[in-house]
Amino acid sequence: MRKVYIVGVGMTRFAKHRNRSEKDLTAEAFAKTLEDAAGVKTGDIQSAWFSNTTWGYFNMQHSIKGQVALRPLGIEGIPITNVENACACASTALHGAWKDVASGMYECSLAIGMEKLYNEDKAKTFMAFSSGVDVSNINEHMKTLRSIMEGVKLDIPSDDGGQGAGQSRSAFMDVYASAVRWHMARYGTTQRQLAVIASKNHFHSSMNPYAQFQSNMSVEEILQARSVVWPLTVPMCAPIGDGSAAAIVCSENFLKKLPLARPVKIMASVLGSGTNRKHTEEELDIAVRISRQAYEIAGVGPEEIDLAEVHDATSFGELHQCESLGFCKLGEGGPYADSGATKLGGKKPVNTSGGLESRGHPIGASGLGQIFELVIQLRHEAGPRQVEGCRVALAENGGGNLAFEEAAMGIHILGRI
Numbered sequence: 001m002r003k004v005y006i007v008g009v010g011m012t013r014f015a016k017h018r019n020r021s022e023k024d025l026t027a028e029a030f031a032k033t034l035e036d037a038a039g040v041k042t043g044d045i046q047s048a049w050f051s052n053t054t055w056g057y058f059n060m061q062h063s064i065k066g067q068v069a070l071r072p073l074g075i076e077g078i079p080i081t082n083v084e085n086a087c088a089c090a091s092t093a094l095h096g097a098w099k100d101v102a103s104g105m106y107e108c109s110l111a112i113g114m115e116k117l118y119n120e121d122k123a124k125t126f127m128a129f130s131s132g133v134d135v136s137n138i139n140e141h142m143k144t145l146r147s148i149m150e151g152v153k154l155d156i157p158s159d160d161g162g163q164g165a166g167q168s169r170s171a172f173m174d175v176y177a178s179a180v181r182w183h184m185a186r187y188g189t190t191q192r193q194l195a196v197i198a199s200k201n202h203f204h205s206s207m208n209p210y211a212q213f214q215s216n217m218s219v220e221e222i223l224q225a226r227s228v229v230w231p232l233t234v235p236m237c238a239p240i241g242d243g244s245a246a247a248i249v250c251s252e253n254f255l256k257k258l259p260l261a262r263p264v265k266i267m268a269s270v271l272g273s274g275t276n277r278k279h280t281e282e283e284l285d286i287a288v289r290i291s292r293q294a295y296e297i298a299g300v301g302p303e304e305i306d307l308a309e310v311h312d313a314t315s316f317g318e319l320h321q322c323e324s325l326g327f328c329k330l331g332e333g334g335p336y337a338d339s340g341a342t343k344l345g346g347k348k349p350v351n352t353s354g355g356l357e358s359r360g361h362p363i364g365a366s367g368l369g370q371i372f373e374l375v376i377q378l379r380h381e382a383g384p385r386q387v388e389g390c391r392v393a394l395a396e397n398g399g400g401n402l403a404f405e406e407a408a409m410g411i412h413i414l415g416r417i
Contacts, residue, residue: 001102003252005263006414008037009372011245014212014360016118020242022055026069026114029244029365033112037248038260042074045248046106049093051083051113052364054128058119069114086132086399087311089113090245090367091271091410097249098269107254112246115362125240129170132400132407142171144403145178148279152185157230169228172313173237175401177229180316182279184231186331189319191231193334195222197315198236198357200343205354207385210372212241212360236315238361245368247375264378267298267392268413279404286405287324287396294394295326298413302326305348305413306390307377309370311398312355318342321396322350344385352377352385367397367410378416391416 010032012025034040050066061068066080085092090113097109119125133141183189199219205211217235225233255263272290282288295301302325310325312318319333327348328336336342342350353359353373356366374393376382393414400407 002104004098004101004249004266005252005255006247006266006371006375007250007255007258007261007263008033008040008248009246009375010034010036011210011365011369011372012243013210014241014243014362014365014369016240017116017242018118022059022061022114022116023069023072025116025242025244026112027073029114029246030073030112033246033248037258039258040108040248040250044108045075045078045110046108047079047081047097047100048075048110048112049081049083049096051085051089051093051111051367052115053084053086053089053131054115054117054363057128057131058116075110085408087313087361087363087366088397088399088406088408088410089364090369091395091397091412092367092408094247094249094368094371094412095269095271095410097247098266101249101251108248108250110246110248111368112244113365113368114244115364116242117362118240118242126170129172133171134402142174145175148178148182148404152182154181154185156181172401173229173232176314176316177232179320180231180314183316183320187334189334192219192223193337194231194236194315194319195219195233197312197318197337197342198222200337201312201315201351201355201358202235204344204352204385205358207383208354208359211354211358212239213354213358232314232316236357238313238356241360241362243360243362243365243369245365245372247368247371262379263417264375265415265417266412267300267415268294268411270294270297270411272409274402274405274407276403277405282330285324286409287321287398287411290409290411291325291396294411294413298415300392300413304392305394306392307349307352307374307387308394308396309351309353309355309373310396312351312357313361315357318350318355325394325396344387349387352382352387367395370395370397371412374414378414
């Protein structure tokens with residue numbers, strides 16, 4: 001496989017863009033990406049991968065989303081592949097663009113993701129997330145998740161959120177709640193440690209002009225916030241929002257034509273799917289499996305990762321991924337966060353963008369939003385949230401849920417040139 005480089009990244013602010021269309025958000029992200037990829041022209045792009053999950057659900061634009069969104073931008077005639085892979089669709093799009101160039105088929109490819117998730121009908125928005133599980137067997141799926149707690153002794157407050165998954169909240173909050181409760185019972189993880197992670201991410205996003213939330217929150221404020229489903233409070237969970245993000249990748253030969261480029265190398269691009277493992281088989285977790293593949297391809301270990309963007313749809317997501325990616329031992333994600341290791345200035349900053357919890361989570365764009373953050377960090381262009389001297393970074397982007405883990409996941413390891 002040929003070497004592949006990211007030469008352009010761009011994104012909109014992630015927010016509630018009530019008065020902007022899907023095409024408009026896509027156009028802004030593409031324009032910023034093209035400008036960032038100094039010297040690349042629209043006509044240089046030989047293939048495009050477009051990620052989105054809910055445009056069809058909300059506005060009936062199924063089937064040819066990418067062709068519809070990209071033609072007004074002058075992108076036509078080339079292969080345009082539409083990607084739908086739950087919350088992992090943007091990293092899936094980047095993986096596709098990487099393969100196009102790495103295989104030698106094309107010299108320059110575009111990965112772009114967009115989502116308009118906010119809707120005045122909140123119940124409809126929350127129901128959209130339910131498509132990320134086996135809808136033909138959703139009751140059995142939730143029963144399987146509840147089985148995690150069988151035989152586990154844990155004091156759960158009576159106001160744990162009650163009923164309402166898919167109506168008053170995303171069903172995935174219940175997925176996370178089941179997982180974190182089991183983790184609390186087995187390892188002694190605390191609600192306060194979850195709040196430490198959320199507070200850290202709000203601190204990071206306060207320095208990120210692209211983030212949906214840009215203000216600090218203390219640990220106490222997060223603990224005292226409204227409960228979603230115990231032990232998760234609102235600031236521990238990713239908000240509903242809209243946005244778009246993109247990346248342009250190219251070959252080494254094409255890079256020679258771009259004297260003004262600030263390239264970042266894709267050291268590894270791995271896409272995988274979950275397995276029907278037992279919830280106690282943590283060593284077989286999807287992130288454990290495919291991150292080890294990525295480390296081997298990139299020729300690095302977890303100790304050599306300088307910073308990471310991980311899929312924290314809740315703060316437990318970050319805690320869990322720090323363990324699964326090998327940043328700390330299994331069961332030690334809570335103390336690891338408590339130590340300050342994942343905060344700017346710490347041993348391994350995680351989610352310097354603010355993560356999904358605070359930067360925002362427009363599903364089709366989230367994975368490429370992670371890539372945007374890592375690219376500007378590796379270029380040393382991140383301003384007040386810059387990780388000093390960083391050279392190697394990792395992005396983990398998971399989506400959907402079957403049995404006890406994500407249905408899909410993409411992991412990318414990037415390196416400073």
